[in-house]
Amino acid sequence: MASWKQPLAWALVVVALLGANAWVHxxxxxxxxxxxxxxxxxxxxxxxxxxxxxxxxRCLQGPDLPRTHWHRDTTELYCRTMLQxxxxxxxxxxxxTQGKADEVDQAFDGYLRAHQSDxxxxxxxxxxxxxxxxxxxxxxxxxxxxxxxxxxPQSAAALTASGMQYLDQAxxxxxxxxxxxxxxxxxxxxxxxxxxxxxxxxxIALQPADTMAYRExxxxxxxxxxxxAMTAAxxxxxxxxxxxxxxxxxxxxxxxxxxxxxxxGMNQQLRLTQSWLPHNALLRIVLSKPAVYAxxxxxxxxxxxxxxxxxxxxxxxxxxxxxxxxxxxxDSSPTWxxxxxxxxxxxxxxxxxALHWRAEALLKSGDRANALNSIQRIASRYPQDNPxxxxxxxxxxxxxxxxxxERIYLGVLQRDPGNQRAMAWLGDLYNRRLHQPAKAMPLAxxxxxxxxxxxxxxxxxIFAEMQLDTPDRYTHIHDFIRRFGELELFQPELxxxxxxxxxxxxS
Numbered sequence: 001m002a003s004w005k006q007p008l009a010w011a012l013v014v015v016a017l018l019g020a021n022a023w024v025h026x027x028x029x030x031x032x033x034x035x036x037x038x039x040x041x042x043x044x045x046x047x048x049x050x051x052x053x054x055x056x057x058r059c060l061q062g063p064d065l066p067r068t069h070w071h072r073d074t075t076e077l078y079c080r081t082m083l084q085x086x087x088x089x090x091x092x093x094x095x096x097t098q099g100k101a102d103e104v105d106q107a108f109d110g111y112l113r114a115h116q117s118d119x120x121x122x123x124x125x126x127x128x129x130x131x132x133x134x135x136x137x138x139x140x141x142x143x144x145x146x147x148x149x150x151x152x153p154q155s156a157a158a159l160t161a162s163g164m165q166y167l168d169q170a171x172x173x174x175x176x177x178x179x180x181x182x183x184x185x186x187x188x189x190x191x192x193x194x195x196x197x198x199x200x201x202x203x204i205a206l207q208p209a210d211t212m213a214y215r216e217x218x219x220x221x222x223x224x225x226x227x228x229a230m231t232a233a234x235x236x237x238x239x240x241x242x243x244x245x246x247x248x249x250x251x252x253x254x255x256x257x258x259x260x261x262x263x264x265g266m267n268q269q270l271r272l273t274q275s276w277l278p279h280n281a282l283l284r285i286v287l288s289k290p291a292v293y294a295x296x297x298x299x300x301x302x303x304x305x306x307x308x309x310x311x312x313x314x315x316x317x318x319x320x321x322x323x324x325x326x327x328x329x330x331d332s333s334p335t336w337x338x339x340x341x342x343x344x345x346x347x348x349x350x351x352x353x354a355l356h357w358r359a360e361a362l363l364k365s366g367d368r369a370n371a372l373n374s375i376q377r378i379a380s381r382y383p384q385d386n387p388x389x390x391x392x393x394x395x396x397x398x399x400x401x402x403x404x405x406e407r408i409y410l411g412v413l414q415r416d417p418g419n420q421r422a423m424a425w426l427g428d429l430y431n432r433r434l435h436q437p438a439k440a441m442p443l444a445x446x447x448x449x450x451x452x453x454x455x456x457x458x459x460x461x462i463f464a465e466m467q468l469d470t471p472d473r474y475t476h477i478h479d480f481i482r483r484f485g486e487l488e489l490f491q492p493e494l495x496x497x498x499x500x501x502x503x504x505x506x507s
Contacts, residue, residue, distance in 0.1 A: 038066035039335045043370060046342050050377045055349050056083045062346040065313050065339060074281045074316040081123040081245075081282065082319070082347040086111060089133040093144060101151035101158075108157035112209060116241075122280050126212045126246040134161040137169040149199075156207030163199035164216050166192050170223070189223070196220050204236070211241055215250045222254050222262065230254070234263065243279035245286070248272075249318070252289045258297070266290045284316045292321045296328050305332060319344040323354065330361055337361035342374075349378065352387035359395050372399045386412045390421055397425075402433035420454065423447050427460030437464035455484045459493055466500055474506050 045063035052058040059079035064070045087107050095104050115125035133141055145162040152158050170189035197220050203213040214237035221230035237247040254262040255269040277283045295312035326340035341358035362371035372395050379392040393408035409426040412419055427443035430436045441464050447457025458480050465473035477497045
């Protein structure tokens with residue numbers, strides 16, 4: 001009696017499945033169209049703003065990310081905080097060379113006074129250390145901090161810069177505008193952390209209002225798993241300035257589950273940060289951090305990836321969170337990655353890291369013209385900025401202009417003869433693009449002599465030797481595989497070496 005019901009039931013299931021698949025297809029197609037519409041409008045607006053010479057005005061007039069609801073007061077204050085005119089790395093270097101360390105100290109004392117008294121510059125003191133380039137593990141930053149300390153041993157600012165740089169060395173943090181050092185964390189960071197702690201504690205003793213030193217000291221304590229010291233540093237910072245943007249951001253970061261949910265966890269920090277929001281509009285950026293953490297805590301893609309991203313960026317976010325989100329989206333959605341890195345450049349326009357990865361995302365999304373043009377516009381504005389010029393050279397090589405890339409790399413080396421990244425990229429250009437391995441060999445020898453632990457020098461040497469058929473090539477290939485075979489960054493080159501060994505066995 002019920003035999004007719006079974007085929008009908010199956011028919012209804014098939015119809016339902018077809019309908020569901022059709023809806024999914026329609027939804028995905030619509031999402032894809034919306035994404036490209038967002039991308040075209042946003043990149044066009046950002047490109048138009050590139051014509052504005054003044055970086056602050058460019059930031060103030062720049063577009064917000066699509067489908068977001070950023071607060072204008074926070075955006076304007078973040079522009080002013082990130083782009084305020086404070087001493088650059090080059091200016092500090094020049095003043096120290098002239099024996100004017102006292103002028104550097106006076107400048108940072110002035111930043112601290114402005115930070116404390118001007119509501120329009122609430123993060124000036126903290127940001128000045130980042131603008132000067134002490135947030136990196138570059139050897140040049142270490143040398144500059146040491147020179148400053150030696151010239152002005154009682155300078156709290158010099159000690160803060162030094163402690164900050166020791167901490168980044170311990171973490172293996174690559175410089176945003178990396179030039180030379182291979183960014184690798186030491187096997188044992190304990191000695192560097194001890195040096196960082198010593199300098200930061202001395203800085204606080206000399207200048208109890210040094211919020212940047214407290215902020216960095218909290219992270220040192222967290223890494224060394226010293227909750228009592230971490231709590232003491234946090235209490236000291238909050239007693240000074242409870243609405244400090246950098247301090248509250250550090251507290252929120254350490255409240256994440258990955259840091260053991262310190263300071264009562266993220267919900268507790270959300271409540272506290274919200275209570276201080278009327279005193280500092282930058283704290284909206286801190287309030288976005290839990291959503292950013294939810295979007296970046298897991299590597300795997302999911303159907304909810306775009307909604308999760310949109311929740312993370314719905315309100316104002318920091319450039320560091322834009323970086324993290326951009327790298328998260330890079331493989332699954334290069335158009336969104338390009339937009340995220342573009343937005344970070346709005347607030348830090350001379351950021352070679354973001355410039356590079358935006359270009360990579362643009363290439364990955366098929367927008368080759370925009371990839372080259374976007375770097376050319378920034379490079380023309382900063383013709384003496386070696387990290388940016390390096391990115392222009394790399395992009396020229398990637399888009400089929402190797403002769404232009406060679407001229408750019410040689411220009412960088414003329415200004416900075418010891419620039420290891422310029423040597424490595426020029427050597428790679430000679431090997432892969434211009435097929436002139438004999439020119440690559442001297443560059444490889446310089447790189448290996450300067451830093452035997454930098455894989456790039458060995459890569460330039462090996463790929464030149466593979467073309468020149470030198471007798472040592474097999475030994476060098478096997479040594480490289482043994483020493484650097486686990487590095488994810490060099491897996492494509494390692495695959496080429498192994499392929500070479502298969503097809504060119506040692507006779």
